[in-house]
Amino acid sequence: MEDTAKEPSTFRPVTHVIFDLDGLLLNTEIFYTEVLDDLCGKYGKKFTWELKHQMMGRKERDSAQFAIDALGLPISVDEYIAHVREELNRLLPTSRFMPGAEKLVKHLYEHGVTMAIATGSDSFTFRKKTTNHGDFLQMFTHYVLSGDDPQVRNGKPFPDIFLVCASRFPTKVNPEDILVFEDALNGVKAAVAAGMQVVAVPDERADLSEFSDATLILKSLLDFRPEAFGLPAFGS
Template sequence: MVFNPVTHVLFDMDGLILDTEKLYTVAFQNIVSRYGKEFTFEMKLKLMGTQAHEAAQMLITALDLPMTVDEFITESKEQFQMLFPDTALMPGAKRLIEHFHKQNIPIGLATSSSEEGYHLKVDKHHSDLFSLFPHKTFGSSDPKVKRGKPYPDIFLVAAAKFPDSPKPEQCLVFEDAINGVKAARAAGMQVVMVPDPRMDRSLTKEATLVVDSLEDFQPQLFGLPPFE
């Protein structure tokens, strides 16, 4: 396959750089279990990449929970306080981010997480790695991000933070979620997807490239400097 060369790179965070998706599953299941409900993997796929209030509303509606969005978010935050501080990195994430930084490839973070959630996940163990991102966009906190993924807002806002204002086609996105892939494509960007191994591969067709792990990504495929 032939891909178009790019000059700038945008990274999702949850499930791509940080191994948090299983923690979200634990947190949400802890909440819905009180009402005898189950947070299924199929439901999770629909929520991944959405903003906090969007995810809460979707879950409340799908499971007919007797809660408001604010109540769900408050309970979620209590769960996150316990679960997120010791989040581990996903395979290949550190190597790839450090490689781009060393090669002076402009990189940015585009996460649907809130800024508060970001600090919970990053500050204890990963602040040095994330300091390599000069630009960070938090979808659940940034007022410029009007709509969550699968809408393109977050990637367009994130790309606009680069000083040289690249065109969408100059940007490569890394994602793990279906909604994130749709958002990147809607923004006019190429997207490398690292899906959950449980995901039906028929759901990954919109991605420009699908890899099993960031360890498998070859930067030169998109005109970027290869690993040394």
Template sequence: MTPVPVSFGKKAFNNVTHVIFDLDGLILDTETIYKSVITAIANQHGKQYSNVIRIKLLGSPDTDAARICVSEMKLPMTKLQFLTEFRQRSKLLLASCPFMPGAENLIKHLHKHKIPIAVATSSSKDSADLKTAKYKNTFDLFNHIVTGGSDPEVKHGKPSPDIFLVCASRFKDLPDPRKCLVLEDAPNGVTAAVEAGMQCIMVPDEHITREQTLHATQVLQSLKDVQLELFGLPPLR
């Protein structure tokens, strides 16, 4: 996949001062685990977990994902029952999920150059803590982590802009949202970032269509391909 800058009638890129990361499928390879666990739950009830449904879940809080799965696959269980089984099956796997290509290097590079960075994830705090505990030293480099699944200030999940606006407001210097660059993998997340007035680099799942990427500022195959200098930031070496 080649980079696809989207200019919206203006120059494609503007300088930024702060960077906000999504977590699942962007920093950590959790989506592979989610797919395996949900497929197993679906199969035990004779249902199929399709890529169409999976794309709908990307960037969604756990409770919304559970509702979508039960509804779309017509599973004979409640949303709470699904969520309980999902969490039990995935707990050990999520505690050891690996970094996505280029993620750790990019985080350390930005921190080294004193660029304020944060995480805005739809996960609950308990879920985020489970997934990041193994890499505490790396995640301690972030100014803060906003967990939309349990944070009372995040009233609406992605694609609402709430989580990114809350995240920006928690930087000490209170940057203008236009000075924040978001890194996302999910269409819902990109929509949320754009609605918040932020530029957004998208590193999409392989099953996401081109049409679902068109609202991103730039589309890349991997975080290793990020050209920070396009946004006025120190280039990766």
């Protein structure tokens, strides 16, 4: 599953990298599906892939309101979030790396590539997800959590999170010199709106035609070749 519409020769060399977190670096999306399947089932509603696809990448409260409106759930945003957080508190600390994530980040770090994380998570869920990945986090200069970062006024698909993340790199960097990795369509749209190249690694259920704005579409991070974007090749 790779986008062949764009040839590697059209890719711009980059100096900095921004990663999404959920479903891209960590397998936490499966936990959100499990929890929301249960919550929606309590009210006789079905949490579908189509709904999840539209929610991915949004801020926590935006995502909650979207689900409530779409399904007509008879609960408030605060009640929705309270239920989800209670269940995620149990599940998120068991998160594991997505295929190729640890290898790629470690490779880039060892070759001096500056990296950051930009996620729709808030501080609470971010801590839970990364409970057992403290050493991994040390390889990033910073992480932007749009769920409770006051400078990120609008969540994905707006570009705010990536522009804020770029502004916090230790040295000034232009958007065109940044490569974003995303699994969600909203995240791809946000990166493109920010003027950055973006590698999409969608869920296998996704309609790839919706990701046509991505610079490159891959089945897995295992398939990424850093040298295509001017980054150090594996084995170098």
